[in-house]
Amino acid sequence: MKILKLLPALVLVAGLSFTGCKPKDADVKASIEKSLKEDPSTAGVMVMVDKGVATLSGEVADETARTTAETKAKAVKGVETVQNNTTTVPAAAPVTITADDPLSGGVRDATKDYPGVNATVNDGVITLTGEISKASLPNLMMALNSLKPRKIENNLTIK
Amino acid sequence: MAATEKYKALTDAASAAGVTDLQVREQDGVLYIDGTAPSGAVKDQLWQKYGQIDPNFTGGDLIMNIKVGMDAAVTQVKVVTESSNLNIRKGPGTDQPIVGKAAHGETITLVSRSNDQWWLVRTADGEEGYAYAQYLEPVQ
Numbered sequence: 001m002k003i004l005k006l007l008p009a010l011v012l013v014a015g016l017s018f019t020g021c022k023p024k025d026a027d028v029k030a031s032i033e034k035s036l037k038e039d040p041s042t043a044g045v046m047v048m049v050d051k052g053v054a055t056l057s058g059e060v061a062d063e064t065a066r067t068t069a070e071t072k073a074k075a076v077k078g079v080e081t082v083q084n085n086t087t088t089v090p091a092a093a094p095v096t097i098t099a100d101d102p103l104s105g106g107v108r109d110a111t112k113d114y115p116g117v118n119a120t121v122n123d124g125v126i127t128l129t130g131e132i133s134k135a136s137l138p139n140l141m142m143a144l145n146s147l148k149p150r151k152i153e154n155n156l157t158i159k
Numbered sequence: 160m161a162a163t164e165k166y167k168a169l170t171d172a173a174s175a176a177g178v179t180d181l182q183v184r185e186q187d188g189v190l191y192i193d194g195t196a197p198s199g200a201v202k203d204q205l206w207q208k209y210g211q212i213d214p215n216f217t218g219g220d221l222i223m224n225i226k227v228g229m230d231a232a233v234t235q236v237k238v239v240t241e242s243s244n245l246n247i248r249k250g251p252g253t254d255q256p257i258v259g260k261a262a263h264g265e266t267i268t269l270v271s272r273s274n275d276q277w278w279l280v281r282t283a284d285g286e287e288g289y290a291y292a293q294y295l296e297p298v299q
Contacts, residue, residue: 092182092183093182108253109277109291112253139293142206143276143293145223147276148224149222150222152219154217154219
């Protein structure tokens with residue numbers, strides 16, 4: 001009865017050796033995807049495999065992530081070549097904050113026509129106190145927002 | 160990313176309305192939106208939306224710098240003060256001496272838009288100087 005016990009093992013070995021010579025494209029794809037998912041920077045990359053050629057696509061954050069994705073795909077058994085079509089997302093322009101000197105000048109100009117409004121500037125933060133009419137508030141805020149401050153602390157009393 | 164969430168309707172409206180060079184990023188709890196609106200009406204509409212989310216603009220969590228795109232061919236601007244005359248100054252700043260005045264509703268010549276806040280203008284009398292851009296509206 002030894003042979004019966006060995007049978008499942010034999011089947012397994014036969015199966016392995018069968019797929020072992022040339023992994024199926026679908027299996028290769030799954031392996032690449034698994035490997036890419038392990039790294040958050042490459043988790044969003046899409047994979048296609050055709051006759052051992054792996055094509056990567058989608059957007060990643062930077063060049064490092066592109067290279068990582070390619071290296072990971074190349075390391076998978078059954079991959080002959082990698083076509084790396086991933087693209088990097090253009091970085092958002094950094095926030096520009098106006099320096100206190102020009103900002104103070106801008107705030108003085110913007111608040112000139114609102115006599116009840118007091119404004120101070122400190123490290124890019126405009127602090128408003130005093131009072132203003134509800135109708136004038138949007139215009140004042142538009143002018144102040146266009147000066148590119150860090151923040152506006154609006155403590156105005158709305159009349 | 161609380162501010163990003165809070166103002167999502169606003170940023171969605173901005174992209175839907177065709178605001179160009181739209182930049183939206185959150186930093187230290189403040190959301191910064193920059194862009195150029197295709198018209199003054201779009202800018203007003205976005206500010207209205209902002210006012211719906213934060214009626215008195217007291218959140219301290221949004222800086223919205225939306226400019227209005229302007230055809231380079233525009234040479235005439237209308238004075239849109241509430242009712243008073245518009246001061247024309249020697250340089251860009253309220254600390255600069257007044258060199259002339261333009262009447263409310265008057266159309267004057269736009270010489271150049273040297274900065275976002277102060278535009279160089281010329282009145283019918285030939286007085287040239289800087290006027291506060293918020294009180295000027297392009298005449299197409």
